[in-house]
Amino acid sequence: MGTSSLSLHHPPPLLLLLRLLLLPFVTAQTILNITNRCPYTVWPAALPVGGGMRLDPGKTWILKVPYDTTGGRVWARTGCSFDGRGNGTCQTGDCQGMLACQTDGQPPYTSADFSLDQYVNYSFFDISLYQGFNVPMEFLPMPDKAQGGPGCTKGPHCGASITSQCPSELKAPGGCNSACTVFQKQNYDMYCCEEPPCESNKYSAFFVRMCPEAISYSSDAPTKTSFSCRFNTNYQVTFCPPLNLTSSPPSPPKSADLRTLRKRSSVGTSISVAIAGAIVSIVAFIFFIIRGRRTQRRQEMEEEEEEFGQLQGTPMRFTFQQLEAATEQFKDKLGEGGFGSVFEGQLGEERIAVKRLDRAGQGKREFLAEVQTIGSIHHINLVRLFGFCAEKSHRLLVYEYMSKGSLDKWIYARHENSAPPLEWRVRCKVITDIAKGLSYLHEDCMKRIAHLDVKPQNILLDDDFNAKLSDFGLCKLIDRDMSQVVTRMRGTPGYLAPEWLTSQITEKADVYSFGVVVMEIVSGRKNLDTSLSEESIHLITLLEEKVKSDHLEDLIDKSSNNMQADKRDAIQMMKLAMWCLQIDCKKRPKMSEVVKVLEGTMDADSNIDHNFVATNEANFGIAGNANSSAPPIATDLSGPR
Structure with missing residues (x-):
């Protein structure tokens, strides 16, 4: 095992010679399309290949990564000001006062990390959270139509925003300042700790839940794996990614069983002359109708669950059992309305309000609209949606708790x-x-x-x-x-x-x-x-x-x-x-x-x-x-x- 493991990183001389001979024919670079979809300016930084620059809303920075670059990272900085020589400061993800970054920025920030390995013909990439969060982002492979697609797994997405979680002293455009550098020593235990892993870093813990595809260095984070693509794949890095807020129309109900039953019922009725026969026909008809409806409903619920699983950019998905425990079996009702009831609950240190929808009220269309819309936008005057549950017949929404x-x-x-x-x-x-x-x-x-x-x-x-x-x-x-x-x-x-x-x-x-x-x-x-x-x-x-x-x-x-x-x-x-x-x-x-x-x-x-x-x-x-x-x-x- 030791030999095979080493051979991955140190190819034998013959293989190395072949690679060198083929070098002129290998794609000379990997392209990173870095786009800012935020309503504010960001200053993305890239190591070791790109330095840094100003990126206004709607603009794209095309970053060309040479084939011999083994790896690097891209992240966003906000609230920056620089002098004519490129020296200055940023409120988040600072780069030691330099516009053209030469070293990693100061946490907290979220970065798109990549490594390129031409010898195994693969590149690896992920989104990583460093002691908190900077700007919502996604890191996706770009399809290669000539080769029939990207030939890789899906890319990571982290569309949540930390801004509303910040104390006022930490707030910055698009995210937080580092609590460890802003607060005095006596506040470390409350907001952060010196080095990761960091159990008391409440921002890292929050994004473990909100960004399940990202790698977090919080000690309570589950193990994540990197995504992989062919070596010559290009990538799209998007800050504040636009989300697909439209849902597919629901599948038409499957009525084949009902047509069969109507036919059977009609035939049964026409040939039934005895009262006993009529009763048997009616009972059989009702039985098959109920069974058909149950089958149809089960299929619809399975299709709905599958559709919710395919949504991009949605908030965290909870199980019904989790929310039942968080609300102590829906004990404390906060209110009741046309679409269902709202209950008080607790998730960790966070008080929550859980809206349990009445299936006869708010339908699939409205539920999808709420999950995708409020789950993908972030503003101080819009209630935060932490997550949702779409499990069998259960439809629930998990909001921040509003005490008044x-x-x-x-x-x-x-x-x-x-x-x-x-x-x-x-x-x-x-x-x-x-x-x-x-x-x-x-x-x-x-x-x-x-x-x-x-x-x-x-x-x-x-x-x-x-x-x-x-x-x-x-x-x-x-x-x-x-x-x-x-x-x-x-x-x-x-x-x-x-x-x-x-x-x-x-x-x-x-x-x-x-x-x-x-x-x-x-x-x-x-x-x-x-x-x-x-x-x-x-x-x-x-x-x-x-x-x-x-x-x-x-x-x-x-x-x-x-x-x-x-x-x-x-x-x-x-x-x-x-x-x-x-x-x-x-x-x-x-x-x-x-x-x-x-x-x-x-x-x-x-x-x-x-x-x-x-x-x-x-x-x-x-x-x-x-x-x-x-x-x-x-x-x-x-x-x-």
Whole structure:
């Protein structure tokens, strides 16, 4: 065994001579296409072949690795600044102050590691996590059509983001600074340790779970193996990789058994003249129908499980047994809604909220949408999805725990709950947080994401009343080159934009819903409240009347003295809401403009129409370039959850 092992790395003289003779005919280099898909600039570094450079969003760096390079690595650095000589600093994955790297960077960082071995005609590659994480990335072989494919195993992918896990002192664009270099000595035990393996490094432990394909040097990491390809394979390294957020349509149900049964039933019925025969036929028919349905359902579940297993870029997948244990057999229910119930749980040191879906409610399409959408995007104002379970008939989603619950418990009339009225400052913060989350979905993702169910029940609050948008089961992706999408009606009555009458939707439908939510936050009541007098049932209709009579102050929440003291600011907030509530969707602002108004860097449009509810066939601002979908169905309308 010793001889064969040595021969792998030290070929015999004859083989070496053959290799040298064939050298002019061997591919002269391996190509690494390094692409930045992040919304911010990164400074990728490469050793020992590439040095470093600036890579703006959407740009690609083609790195040519000579055949005689035995191995190296590529990683991203963020928050960098350099002088004219290339000396400077980076917030993550620093290279000792050099733009052209000569040594490895300082952890934490994630790197694409590769080794090339022409003697065995293979190259090996992996993603490695060093004491934490820098930028989400993937390292994939590029197919060689001339040779019928890459001739190698799949590549590793790590699409999670550490930013939301960082203490504020460590946060950097795209990741974390090294805790060991930022915190004082007394904090080492809490955040990091001197050298890997590092049991107390909570960032490494987090990515052991979130990046199962990556090699981690945390002591609790399972053993990983490298991926391998033919020696002349080229590779694609992508920072913040775009994810395939569309799912394959479900397989059509297999009805061969049902057709056979109908035929048998028909024949049995036609020749049955005795009551006993009829009963036997009916019993047999029911038996085969039940068996056929069970078989069909089992096949569908197997197909669904296989489809979930093929998804790229999805978060961690849990077993039902794991989540049953984490929630202590679903003991503590946090809430219940139209699609299922939410339970409190614990995974290690992390408190979690587990949404157990009702199979009669949220279907496969909505479940796929939620897993792929929220599981592949990361923003401080979007609730984090840790993972999911798709096992037999079980469908569960694992979220971060939001201690204050949903916004509706805090803003509606006091007789419905015991929560104290929110101060005006807190209400403004919540409104700003929601706006920033929607702005990210609409304008900063690879595809525009329309949430389509913006309402207080889907806005969650943490200990400090930071607001995060949740529940992406009804979301819709809109290509950047499409002005709108034709889709079936979905959402919640009271929050639906007027253009739903046409089913031709843009992300501006979310802007209208946001305007409704702002009015609810300011007024402390539901948009549709049947407990009130007939003329006051609909808040947005009441808004039309009050703005025309110049009595907007009548709508301010009277249960809070603090709100009355900030009456002028509350009226300005209602004017922003009215801009969002324009019937013509083209006259509504973009959410990034809403954020600017809230931050005081621009003013809301004052030249607006004061009719906010469509009572006839109005101009909804529909554009001409639409992507077709299915006709409206009632089951996509969502109740509170």
